[in-house]
Amino acid sequence: xxxxxxxxxxxxxxxxxxxxxxxxxxxxxTASVFAGCKQKEAEKTTDKLDAKQEINIVGYDYTSLDPSxxxxxxxxxxxxxxMEGLMVEVSKDGKATNVLAGASDMKKNADSTxxxxxxxxxxxxxxxxxxxxxxxxxxxxxxxxxxAADYMYFLDEIGVKNGLEVAxxxxxxxxxxxxxxxxxxxxxxxxxxxxxxxxxxxxKGLVPQREDKFKALGDQxxxxxxxxxxxxxxxxxxxxxxxxxxxxxxxxxxxxxDIKLSQANCFIINEPTTLVKMFETKELDMTGxxxxxxxxxxxxxxxxTFKHVTGxxxxxFYYTYNTKSPIxxxxxxxLALSLAYDxxxxxxxxxxxxxxxxxxxPSKVMLGTxxxxxxxxxxxxxxxxxxxxxxxxxxxxxxVKASAVKLKMIFGPATSTSKAQGDFxxxxxxxxxxxxxxxxxxxxxxxxxxxxxxxxxxICAGGWxxxxxxxxxxxxxFTSSNxxxxxxxxxxxxDELVSAAGKEMDPAxxxxxxxxxxxxxxxxxxxxxxxxxKDVHSFQHNxxxxxxxxxxxxxxxxxxxxxxxxE
Numbered sequence: 001x002x003x004x005x006x007x008x009x010x011x012x013x014x015x016x017x018x019x020x021x022x023x024x025x026x027x028x029x030t031a032s033v034f035a036g037c038k039q040k041e042a043e044k045t046t047d048k049l050d051a052k053q054e055i056n057i058v059g060y061d062y063t064s065l066d067p068s069x070x071x072x073x074x075x076x077x078x079x080x081x082x083m084e085g086l087m088v089e090v091s092k093d094g095k096a097t098n099v100l101a102g103a104s105d106m107k108k109n110a111d112s113t114x115x116x117x118x119x120x121x122x123x124x125x126x127x128x129x130x131x132x133x134x135x136x137x138x139x140x141x142x143x144x145x146x147x148a149a150d151y152m153y154f155l156d157e158i159g160v161k162n163g164l165e166v167a168x169x170x171x172x173x174x175x176x177x178x179x180x181x182x183x184x185x186x187x188x189x190x191x192x193x194x195x196x197x198x199x200x201x202x203x204k205g206l207v208p209q210r211e212d213k214f215k216a217l218g219d220q221x222x223x224x225x226x227x228x229x230x231x232x233x234x235x236x237x238x239x240x241x242x243x244x245x246x247x248x249x250x251x252x253x254x255x256x257x258d259i260k261l262s263q264a265n266c267f268i269i270n271e272p273t274t275l276v277k278m279f280e281t282k283e284l285d286m287t288g289x290x291x292x293x294x295x296x297x298x299x300x301x302x303x304x305t306f307k308h309v310t311g312x313x314x315x316x317f318y319y320t321y322n323t324k325s326p327i328x329x330x331x332x333x334x335l336a337l338s339l340a341y342d343x344x345x346x347x348x349x350x351x352x353x354x355x356x357x358x359x360x361x362p363s364k365v366m367l368g369t370x371x372x373x374x375x376x377x378x379x380x381x382x383x384x385x386x387x388x389x390x391x392x393x394x395x396x397x398x399x400v401k402a403s404a405v406k407l408k409m410i411f412g413p414a415t416s417t418s419k420a421q422g423d424f425x426x427x428x429x430x431x432x433x434x435x436x437x438x439x440x441x442x443x444x445x446x447x448x449x450x451x452x453x454x455x456x457x458x459i460c461a462g463g464w465x466x467x468x469x470x471x472x473x474x475x476x477x478f479t480s481s482n483x484x485x486x487x488x489x490x491x492x493x494x495d496e497l498v499s500a501a502g503k504e505m506d507p508a509x510x511x512x513x514x515x516x517x518x519x520x521x522x523x524x525x526x527x528x529x530x531x532x533x534k535d536v537h538s539f540q541h542n543x544x545x546x547x548x549x550x551x552x553x554x555x556x557x558x559x560x561x562x563x564x565x566x567e
Contacts, residue, residue: 047545047564049260055544055563057286058275059245059266060555061445065236066222067207068141071150071484073465074445077554079204081247081264082230086117086135086186087201089550089557096364096469096551098202102130102231103186112193117186122254124210124229132180134208140166140173141214142205150483151205154467157476157502159194193505195368199468204553207231233259233559242444243268247558260546260562270413279539285566286540286547290351290417297539309538314364314551316357316474317463318530319409319425320487325458327405331525332394337459338380338522338529339387341428347532350420357530360518361474364551365466367514368507372471375511379519380530391433405435407458412448414441421461452486460486463534466552471510472502473552475517478527489527494520541566 060074067079088101100106105118122130141147143155143166156163161177177189190197200206213229214221222228225236233253238246247264250256269275272290276297279287289297301308321328321337328334343356359378363371395402409425411418422439429437437459442448452460466473475498476482480490494517501513521527540547546560 047562050543050563050565050567052567053260053262053563054265055261055263055285055561056265056267057284057556058288059268061241061268062245063446063449064222065225065228067138067205067209068147068149068151069222070205072445072449073554075554076204077556078236078245079207080232080550080554080556081234081558082232082236082250083204083207084232085201085204085207088559089202089552091548098199101202102135102208103201112197113190115188115190115197116181117188119184119186120254122231123252124231125235125250125252126229127252128210128229129183130208130231131183132186133183134210135186135206136178136180137211137214138209139178139206140176141209143167143176144173145169148483149205152483153476153479153481154203154205157472158197158200159190159192159503160197161189161191163191192503194503195505195507195510196468196470196472196502199470202553203467205467234261234264237263241268255559259559261558264558264561271415272417279541282541285544286538288537289539290353292352294353294537298537301539304542306542307540307544309536309540309549311536312355312363313465313534313536314362314469315463315465315534316360316362316530317354317461317532317534318357318360318528320452320457320460320462320528321526322455322458322460322487323490323527324455324488325407327395327398327400327407328458330394330398332390332397334394334529335383335385335523335526336387336391336394336433337429338526339383339385339390340432341425341531343531346421346424346428349424350417351532353537354532354535357533360522360528360530361471361514362533364469365471365473366469367471367511370507372511372514376515376518379523383523387433391435402434406438407435408438408440408456409459409461410440410442410448410451410457411461412442413444418461425459455486455488462486465534468552471514475501475514475521478521487527489521489525491520491525494525 060077062075062078063072064070064075067083070076084101086103087098089096090099102120103117104120107116108114119130119132124130139155142149143152143163145167152167156167162171162175165171166173166176179187181187208231210229217224217227225239230250233250234247235250236245237248245266249259249262253259275284275287276289276293278284298308321334323329347354347356358380361372363373365372391402411422418441426437426439429435442451464474464477478485478489479495479498497513497517501510504510504513538549543563543566545562545564548557548560550557
């Protein structure tokens with residue numbers, strides 16, 4: 001998003017599962033700037049197009065262009081614009097929904113266990129036709145233990161036959177429930193009817209991949225932009241880490257005739273105030289904001305100077321506790337930390353926006369025909385335990401004195417926002433619990449993700465954004481073997497509840513299982529401490545048209561963007 005980086009893994013699952021992904025994470029608040037607002041997927045208009053269809057917006061460093069190994073929102077933003085799966089997310093009647101993209105047709109059998117996709121006539125950026133076999137290769141790579149993907153268990157999560165068995169190395173990848181009937185026909189078989197499957201085909205980890213390119217590039221696959229091929233609306237034409245990424249229109253995209261934008265120059269800047277200044281001088285065409293800048297830009301937008309897009313995003317930010325830490329292995333200590341700071345006070349002091357979070361799942365995310373949050377109260381709101389008493393009991397069980405406790409807390413790059421957040425938590429823990437917090441800031445996003453993945457923390461600031469519109473996109477993240485479960489939380493009961501809920505077709509029974517799992521995760525075991533649900537404040541100059549900010553996936557989708565009235 002763009003001006004505020006709030007690093008986080010986007011996703012849903014890692015399964016065994018992600019289960020991460022989202023790991024929405026850390027805090028550079030630049031990302032929170034855009035994601036989630038629901039504008040129309042493409043503006044049908046008679047606006048006169050400017051001769052120069054080129055824009056300047058915020059960009060993000062990606063960890064890789066290999067769809068099978070990425071799990072952060074920043075990388076998914078790039079994949080959003082250069083790769084395309086069977087379906088893509090659009091907004092219809094104000095709601096996020098999937099429509100056919102790489103596939104031109106989808107059919108299913110009577111019991112919803114076999115799905116048949118017709119692959120659209122389309123080409124890769126080098127002119128080679130996209131085939132059903134490209135999807136088979138990609139999906140097998142995702143759950144192959146040799147890939148070691150964060151989303152290795154994702155296919156099991158959405159019900160694909162043998163997804164779990166392949167991920168655990170019990171059967172070979174060619175036994176996965178996906179096969180190419182011919183070049184244009186893809187068949188997916190589920191182990192059982194699964195509620196989340198039809199919401200998942202837009203996930204960027206499921207886009208096609210060329211086996212010939214993978215074999216030819218070896219370790220450079222996903223790294224060398226000049227040798228990668230793309231099947232999306234744009235290609236990566238330039239990338240300077242920490243500085244700039246450039247997307248150019250892909251002339252071989254199947255719907256190139258409707259892509260108006262020729263180039264997007266995306267500047268990688270972590271400091272929110274810098275982005276706002278560049279927006280005000282029109283060096284940037286779109287930005288987000290935090291702190292006092294939100295009100296300033298909101299007031300100016302009310303005058304018609306530029307557009308202000310608002311909404312809520314399907315993401316939650318939280319503090320992950322390293323359950324293997326000598327101190328934080330105790331659940332009472334973890335709950336004490338979770339209750340020792342006031343969420344609204346933190347928001348007012350640091351961001352001056354967002355909504356306090358007392359649950360794992362934000363609004364907008366569905367279970368059946370209703371939002372999960374409308375059916376289940378946030379579990380932490382009902383907790384009345386005294387954090388000082390909990391801490392004393394927990395430390396007594398460990399044989400440790402509060403004065404001897406010092407916990408390491410990691411963040412993304414140091415910005416005015418991330419430092420304000422760190423200072424707030426440091427002060428709150430010292431004042432309310434008498435324990436010391438050591439603050440550590442990463443040099444950049446990739447370094448932050450590396451430290452988090454390696455468990456080099458006691459407390460980690462991060463978050464998670466749903467990969468698709470089903471509550472199942474959140475809970476697998478904290479199952480025992482999920483690759484994105486960076487706090488190493490492990491509970492057989494939690495795993496069982498999440499697995500059973502993911503397969504349950506009765507919405508009333510599903511919600512009961514998820515409700516129990518949420519309370520177990522946040523209260524009984526206190527493995528993570530949610531602190532806000534992300535809202536959207538995207539400021540866009542009036543000449544920037546058609547920008548779509550996905551509710552699920554990366555921060556923006558440029559397919560419908562065009563420029564009218566800048567010249």
